[in-house]
Amino acid sequence: MTLTTTAVLVPLLPFLGAVAGFLTGRRSPGFVRPLAVLPTLAAAVLTVAVAVGQGAGPATDVATRLTPTGSLPIDLALHIDGFAALIAVLVGTVATCVQIYSTAYLRDDPRYPSYAALVSLFTSAMLLVVYTGDLMVLLVGWEVMGICSYFLVGHYWETEAARAASLKAFLVTKLGDVPFLFGIFALAADTGTFRITGILGHIARDGLHHPTLIALLLLAGVAGKSAQFPLHTWLPDAMAGPTPVSALIHAATMVAAGVYVVARLLPVFAASAAALVVLAVMAAVTMVGSALAALAQDDIKRVLAYSTVGQLGYMTGALAVGDRGAAVFHLLSHGAFKALLFLGAGVVIHAAGTNSLAAMSRTGGLARRVPDAFWTLTVALLALAAIPPFAGFFSKEAVLGAAEHAATGHAAGIPGAAGWTVLLSGLLTALLTAAYATRLWLLAFRGTGPEAPDHGPQPLAMNAVLWVLFVPTVGFGLTAPLLPAWFDGRSLAPGATTSVLGTGVALVGGLVTYAAWRHTSTRAARAPLGAVAAVPDVSPAVAEEVAIDVHTPAYGDIAGAPDPADPGRLLLGPLHRHAAAGFHLDAVYTALFVRPTRAAATLVRFLDHAVVDTYVRGAGAAPRWLGAAVRRAQTGNVQTYLGALLAGALVLAIAAVLVATGTGA
Amino acid sequence: MTLAAAGPGFLSPTGVEIAFVLVGLATLGAALLTVTTRQLVHAALWLVAALGGIAVEYLLLTAEFIAWVQVLIYVGSVVVLLLFGLMLTKAPIGPSPDADSGNRWAAVTVAGASAAALVWIVADAFRTTWIDFGGAVQGSTEVSGRSLFRYWVLPFEALSVLLLAALVGAIVLSRRTGAKGAAEAVAPGTAGEERR
Amino acid sequence: MHLVYPAVLAVLLFCTGLYGVLARRNAILVLMSVELMLNAVNLNLVAFDVWLRDTLHAGQALTLFTIAVAAAEIGIGLAIVLLVYRNRGSSDIDRLRDLAERPAGPSAPDGSGSADGAPRPDTGAEATA
Numbered sequence: 001m002t003l004t005t006t007a008v009l010v011p012l013l014p015f016l017g018a019v020a021g022f023l024t025g026r027r028s029p030g031f032v033r034p035l036a037v038l039p040t041l042a043a044a045v046l047t048v049a050v051a052v053g054q055g056a057g058p059a060t061d062v063a064t065r066l067t068p069t070g071s072l073p074i075d076l077a078l079h080i081d082g083f084a085a086l087i088a089v090l091v092g093t094v095a096t097c098v099q100i101y102s103t104a105y106l107r108d109d110p111r112y113p114s115y116a117a118l119v120s121l122f123t124s125a126m127l128l129v130v131y132t133g134d135l136m137v138l139l140v141g142w143e144v145m146g147i148c149s150y151f152l153v154g155h156y157w158e159t160e161a162a163r164a165a166s167l168k169a170f171l172v173t174k175l176g177d178v179p180f181l182f183g184i185f186a187l188a189a190d191t192g193t194f195r196i197t198g199i200l201g202h203i204a205r206d207g208l209h210h211p212t213l214i215a216l217l218l219l220a221g222v223a224g225k226s227a228q229f230p231l232h233t234w235l236p237d238a239m240a241g242p243t244p245v246s247a248l249i250h251a252a253t254m255v256a257a258g259v260y261v262v263a264r265l266l267p268v269f270a271a272s273a274a275a276l277v278v279l280a281v282m283a284a285v286t287m288v289g290s291a292l293a294a295l296a297q298d299d300i301k302r303v304l305a306y307s308t309v310g311q312l313g314y315m316t317g318a319l320a321v322g323d324r325g326a327a328v329f330h331l332l333s334h335g336a337f338k339a340l341l342f343l344g345a346g347v348v349i350h351a352a353g354t355n356s357l358a359a360m361s362r363t364g365g366l367a368r369r370v371p372d373a374f375w376t377l378t379v380a381l382l383a384l385a386a387i388p389p390f391a392g393f394f395s396k397e398a399v400l401g402a403a404e405h406a407a408t409g410h411a412a413g414i415p416g417a418a419g420w421t422v423l424l425s426g427l428l429t430a431l432l433t434a435a436y437a438t439r440l441w442l443l444a445f446r447g448t449g450p451e452a453p454d455h456g457p458q459p460l461a462m463n464a465v466l467w468v469l470f471v472p473t474v475g476f477g478l479t480a481p482l483l484p485a486w487f488d489g490r491s492l493a494p495g496a497t498t499s500v501l502g503t504g505v506a507l508v509g510g511l512v513t514y515a516a517w518r519h520t521s522t523r524a525a526r527a528p529l530g531a532v533a534a535v536p537d538v539s540p541a542v543a544e545e546v547a548i549d550v551h552t553p554a555y556g557d558i559a560g561a562p563d564p565a566d567p568g569r570l571l572l573g574p575l576h577r578h579a580a581a582g583f584h585l586d587a588v589y590t591a592l593f594v595r596p597t598r599a600a601a602t603l604v605r606f607l608d609h610a611v612v613d614t615y616v617r618g619a620g621a622a623p624r625w626l627g628a629a630v631r632r633a634q635t636g637n638v639q640t641y642l643g644a645l646l647a648g649a650l651v652l653a654i655a656a657v658l659v660a661t662g663t664g665a
Numbered sequence: 666m667t668l669a670a671a672g673p674g675f676l677s678p679t680g681v682e683i684a685f686v687l688v689g690l691a692t693l694g695a696a697l698l699t700v701t702t703r704q705l706v707h708a709a710l711w712l713v714a715a716l717g718g719i720a721v722e723y724l725l726l727t728a729e730f731i732a733w734v735q736v737l738i739y740v741g742s743v744v745v746l747l748l749f750g751l752m753l754t755k756a757p758i759g760p761s762p763d764a765d766s767g768n769r770w771a772a773v774t775v776a777g778a779s780a781a782a783l784v785w786i787v788a789d790a791f792r793t794t795w796i797d798f799g800g801a802v803q804g805s806t807e808v809s810g811r812s813l814f815r816y817w818v819l820p821f822e823a824l825s826v827l828l829l830a831a832l833v834g835a836i837v838l839s840r841r842t843g844a845k846g847a848a849e850a851v852a853p854g855t856a857g858e859e860r861r
Numbered sequence: 862m863h864l865v866y867p868a869v870l871a872v873l874l875f876c877t878g879l880y881g882v883l884a885r886r887n888a889i890l891v892l893m894s895v896e897l898m899l900n901a902v903n904l905n906l907v908a909f910d911v912w913l914r915d916t917l918h919a920g921q922a923l924t925l926f927t928i929a930v931a932a933a934e935i936g937i938g939l940a941i942v943l944l945v946y947r948n949r950g951s952s953d954i955d956r957l958r959d960l961a962e963r964p965a966g967p968s969a970p971d972g973s974g975s976a977d978g979a980p981r982p983d984t985g986a987e988a989t990a
Binding site for chain 3: 675679681682685686689692693696697699700705708709712715716719722723725726727728730731734735738739742743746747749750751753754755756763764765766767768769771772773775776777779780783784787788791792794795796798800803804808809812813816817820821824827828830831832834835836838839841
């Protein structure tokens with residue numbers, strides 16, 4: 001099997017699995033699990049084969065043109081280089097883990113067949129995006145991911161939160177996709193091709209006519225898909241979906257797509273200094289804001305969601321300073337430990353019977369109930385906080401090193417301001433990341449109070465997956481010396497200054513949080529709080545659905561909880577209230593978009609009812625009145641009819657005579 | 666030909682003309698009374714006068730056979746039929762104030778307008794046409810009978826069938842349904858035969 | 862003789878009959894008016910026949926036919942009037958208003974119940990049947 005055939009099979013297998021799952025899922029439930037897991041597993045194996053076959057060599061480009069499509073040809077093109085091969089391995093691995101995990105997590109779910117098929121389709125679309133060499137084909141995968149995320153986030157559609165979140169995810173990402181589409185068209189119009197290699201070659205030769213405009217248009221789509229400020233608000237709400245879906249979206253597929261596209265098209269962005277600065281500012285605002293928000297969230301999954309937003313901020317920051325190697329490095333390591341974090345959080349939610357950190361902090365012995373999740377989560381949180389020697393440390397140092405490189409003016413064509421912005425915000429975020437990671441760990445596993453209920457051992461499929469993902473979380477950072485050969489060749493080894501600084505602030509953040517927790521945890525016993533949905537022996541998905549559904553009634557808010565024992569409350573001070581609400585960005589959107597839309601709808605409704613309907617009713621009323629008037633002539637009196645008939649005949653006769661004589665008199 | 670020959674003027678009428686006009690005025694007056702009187706039986710009697718006047722006009726126009734047929738059929742039978750109809754519908758003998766319906770003024774307008782229009786057209790078309798009574802006799806019984814049975818036999822026979830059909834139809838219509846139902850109840854087969 | 866005299870007389874008789882048809886209430890009086898109109902036509906036929914001196918005597922023959930048809934018509938017409946009178950209790954033409962589309966409700970424009978008293982149970986029976 002050649003490399004090309006293998007690479008074609010990679011997106012095709014999950015797609016066929018999805019089709020087969022949709023077709024047979026309802027009739028033959030026995031095939032659902034193999035159909036869900038095996039194609040994805042095979043695709044994951046094939047991605048490894050592709051990566052091995054591709055190696056660190058020059059990029060593989062294959063293209064075929066099905067049909068001529070006018071002035072701008074659309075090719076079915078494959079473009080496999082080090083980035084694509086490694087990201088595909090990540091996608092395949094995480095998707096396989098998610099599928100295996102889901103077989104246990106949603107074991108009693110009546111909608112599991114369609115769920116598994118959608119996950120397969122989602123994976124297939126992401127692999128298509130990764131491997132394709134043509135922007136139109138990329139757009140197809142991009143949009144398929146959008147619709148899959150809509151369905152998967154709304155999997156628990158019985159709950160109000162899930163319905164709202166799925167709609168929000170769809171609308172917000174589409175809001176970004178429209179400018180993205182325009183950006184692609186503008187790019188193709190400028191360069192005359194949709195092929196990425198052609199575009200990049202054109203840029204290298206002739207440059208672009210409108211680089212800033214195109215870059216900003218593309219950036220809107222990337223911000224929507226990759227959940228960057230100001231289009232990130234769908235991601236925390238998307239936590240209303242099942243935990244494996246969150247893992248898939250956050251670690252491997254959807255949010256990674258935006259970063260990957262920017263990495264692929266980095267020369268387009270690098271052609272415009274303004275776009276890079278915008279990207280840097282966007283990244284800075286995203287990472288600092290999301291880290292602050294993460295510190296205030298009560299839902300464990302929302303904490304992780306905001307942390308995803310922040311880590312994506314690191315990646316876009318790396319792209320803003322022109323180092324896509326660092327960005328993709330962070331994407332890979334983040335994908336590994338974030339998938340682990342989410343899947344572990346799913347286990348914790350099941351064991352605790354709640355998704356609220358406030359409730360967990362009042363439950364003792366959670367760590368003993370789920371030892372596998374406890375150990376893997378601990379390491380994953382350390383990786384998230386960039387503590388050496390775990391994966392997160394190396395990738396984050398690569399980003400900070402690249403930022404420092406740009407800030408000190410060593411990177412050609414990159415504005416120093418972008419470097420400084422990314423560097424400073426990155427260090428601040430490192431502090432905050434360590435703080436919220438510590439807070440999460442302390443609240444989840446160091447709670448005091450009644451023992452957690454015993455649901456028995458967690459399913460093997462779930463625990464095994466955790467340990468599988470544990471391996472890259474621990475060890476992936478050690479591959480840093482090998483990776484530059486796959487990427488642009490720039491060194492990804494941590495620099496001394498940024499390593500000391502980054503690790504230092506992370507330790508400070510962790511220690512300060514610990515001190516705050518010591519101070520506040522004594523209040524926990526005095527303020528009873530929490531609604532634990534302890535329903536033993538149900539599937540984890542049901543427990544999670546109940547937990548999501550009761551969070552707002554129990555705590556008054558989907559995001560925060562009035563918990564005085566929360567160290568985040570002490571650390572953030574008056575900022576806590578705003579951070580919990582995501583800095584009121586949703587309120588701003590409500591004021592900016594929702595209210596005007598509703599007002600416009602009201603206006604349209606008024607116009608429809610008062611104006612259009614008036615014409616319609618008038619069109620009906622006029623003939624009715626005319627009919628009523630004419631009906632008065634319908635007396636039923638034959639003599640009247642005859643009189644009118646004769647009068648008419650008379651008039652006609654006289655007229656005929658006058659015409660015949662031609663005189664008129 | 667005398668078709669286009671202009672006759673004498675209107676200011677020097679012949680005796681026939683004078684008689685025709687006088688009888689015509691009487692006829693018209695009787696007709697007007699027929700359609701305006703409030704006593705229903707009187708209306709029938711005025712109709713006799715009007716139809717009789719028309720018979721006299723036929724005579725003056727030398728159509729004597731038509732005139733006698735007019736007297737026989739109209740005055741003799743039709744008016745009698747109408748009187749029977751009035752009696753059978755229990756028409757009041759005295760004056761009935763509601764003899765005219767509500768749209769009387771519309772009727773006056775329509776009738777007056779048609780009269781004006783038709784008189785204008787007829788007078789305009791025939792003001793110089795003259796009827797010459799000289800020559801062979803036109804309307805004697807012999808002449809009429811000869812032409813009727815020589816040239817018009819087929820329509821004549823068809824008309825007899827029409828009269829028969831009208832007769833049967835009138836009988837069927839005016840039979841009492843109650844009696845028919847009783848007859849059917851007694852002997853349905855016979856009643857069916859009769860109807861056929 | 863001037864042709865104008867019989868022609869004008871025929872016109873006036875016709876219009877008199879027309880007025881009667883349009884204005885009279887009793888159906889038999891309407892029939893009388895129809896007779897007047899028919900006679901006006903007959904008068905025209907005779908006058909023009911005399912004037913044209915038709916060898917076939919078409920006018921006079923047609924007059925005879927018209928008289929026969931009028932006799933048939935008056936027979937059928939009277940039978941119909943009798944039938945109507947027997948069913949409705951009245952032979953007033955302007956009360957026979959079943960052709961009119963009545964608006965729903967009690968404010969029907971027709972007059973006393975005698976004209977409509979008979980058909981209403983019929984329609985009711987048909988509706989329930």
